[in-house]
Amino acid sequence: MTAVAAERDAVLRGLNHDPRFDVLVAGVGSVVAAVNTARALASNEYSLVISAGIGGGFSGRAEVGSLVVASQIVVADLGAETAEGFASVDELGFGCSHVQIEASLLDRVSRALLAAKLPVITGPVLTVSTVTGTAASADELAARIPGAAAEAMEGYGVGFAAFDRSLPVLEIRAISNMVGPRQRSSWRIKEALDILEAASSVLMEVL
Secondary structure: OEOOHHHHHHHHHHHOOOOOOOOOEOOOOHHHHHHHHHHHHHHOOOOOEEEEEEEEEOOOOOOOOOEEEEEEEEEOOOEEEEOOEEEEHHHHOOOOOEEEOOHHHHHHHHHHHHHOOOOEEEEEEEEOOOOOOOHHHHHHHHHHOOOOOEEEOOHHHHHHHHHHOOOOEEEEEEEEEEOOOOOHHHOOHHHHHHHHHHHHHHHHHHO
């Protein structure tokens, strides 16, 4: 599941249109991604769900041009503001803010990407409804979610739809920009799409 057609096309190129994979556009944002993923899972039998695309990297963790494979998918802005700071849905007792990735699956995929000499790290990938646009917000997220590696908008929706069907899930993000002040001129979208394509060619061999 990708957010937009450009990501879908990069993944398809990397997979060489392998018929074992269905590559679909989920749409932008967690809710629409969850709905479209659930619809796809209701209409076909699958053994794995992947949320794939470009995203922002946290400074000191994931640099532009690298890959992040999620160790867990965290919905970072679902909760409440309190006098003491942000309280997640877990802390409020209303639900679960993360989808855990199977350790063996994470290890197999990350090792394969490293073996292909791609720059990859593992760590939490955050799902947000509003892309982070200030250094202060980036610092707050990094402090609140230790090890946060990347930020995007769809992973939790895709992940929860997979969880609902008892299916394993992966999230893979190619880093096009740093999380923080919004500077479109510094984004490297083509380079990120190229490395997403390269990562997808590895998936074809390992999954």
